[in-house]
Amino acid sequence: MNIVIRQEQEKDISTIYSVVKLAFEKVEHSDGDEQNLVNRLRNSEAFIPELSLVAELDGEIVGHILFTKIKICENISLALGPLSVVPELHGKGIGGKLIIKGHEIAKNLGFGSVIVLGHPAYYPRFGYVPASNWGIKAPFEVPDECFMAMELIEGSLKSVSGIVQYAKEFFER
Template sequence: MLPTIRPETPSDYPGITEVNDLAFGQPTEGNLVEKLRRNPKFVPELSLVAGIDGKIVGHILFFPVVVKSGVGDGEPEGYEEYEIISLAPLSVLPEFQKQGIGGRLIKEGLEACRKLGYGSVVVLGHPEYYPRFGFEQARKWGIKDPFGAP
């Protein structure tokens, strides 16, 4: 059965938290989503849920982030800043994983980003999974994440 993909509503919040907690096996991502919703940069149209028979089985969130560019000398005036979108988190209930739900959330989410005028999306995630959706290694563009991940 194909899920319905749509923007979240406030009544979805408990289900979204549950999906994230169960998918990741701990509450970090569920807590992150709640905090990002309270941030003034939160874009409600970029927090999507996948539902089957009224049950939320998946969730994806895209959130604006700033990328600094330029050689700079460590001083803020040495860099240019660009706002782009980050994908995180993506979660699917364990019993619904490996059925294409995450892929549908990514594709529909990327399309929603395009419609809102975002031309770039970054993700800190599995290097075997995300390239099938067009993602490439960030180092190709000289982008480094602030957490030191590969």
């Protein structure tokens, strides 16, 4: 299966909307707003064009990942999410490819760490561990093992702790 991961382009926006909507349609913890969240974040100050990536299979967009800028006290980091793969292609490594490519680009851009709110059975395989290991907390109630962080650059979170400040667009509807 030839999967290409590349930066999103303007012409992809409506397809990305559909892919995100489809990916989250049957997800238990979804609020059904992820596709709109992606649109809001694209217009926010936290948006980094190089870190909105699509996965293409035979020229068709089948997945998307977004990393946006966050602050942990005065430290800049990234939030991973939403991450979306069309349901019929789950379990083929597409999500993993999006994460790994995103990490590589983020590191090249100089980011040292990433935070994710997600499933504790999935993200640890990409290096994520509970953010509480560093004293990093979510700004909302969440099970400890679901709120994770990873260092793209070793030691980058060493003296970082506090409450994550997401882009305000995360909390709008």
